[in-house]
Amino acid sequence: MSKTSEKIESVVSQGRVKLHIFEPSKRKIWTVVGMGEEHWLDPDLDYCSCPGYYFGKLNKKQGCYHLEAAIVAKKENKFETISFLDEEYADFVAGLISDL
Numbered sequence: 001m002s003k004t005s006e007k008i009e010s011v012v013s014q015g016r017v018k019l020h021i022f023e024p025s026k027r028k029i030w031t032v033v034g035m036g037e038e039h040w041l042d043p044d045l046d047y048c049s050c051p052g053y054y055f056g057k058l059n060k061k062q063g064c065y066h067l068e069a070a071i072v073a074k075k076e077n078k079f080e081t082i083s084f085l086d087e088e089y090a091d092f093v094a095g096l097i098s099d100l
């Protein structure tokens with residue numbers, strides 16, 4: 001197994017892929033907790049907020065392990081779901097952005 005697939009495996013098995021669902025609109029935000037920080041990503045749009053993703057796309061035309069972990073977790077149904085209210089959406093997004 002490669003280092004990357006080990007990383008993906010541990011992120012998924014430790015439940016570090018999280019789906020935040022906002023009620024009642026059912027808006028969704030995916031995050032993956034990496035090495036101490038949480039990254040905002042979108043497996044449907046193939047996007048992650050981490051620098052590894054950004055530079056990987058620029059140089060090697062490939063994504064990061066967060067995104068791959070989210071895709072695996074989604075497929076295997078191994079993510080943690082957390083419910084929020086729509087009123088909390090703006091604060092939640094602001095909190096993620098301020099961490100970037």
Ligand SMILES: [Zn+2]
Nearest residue numbers: 048050064066
């Ligand atoms: Zn990433």
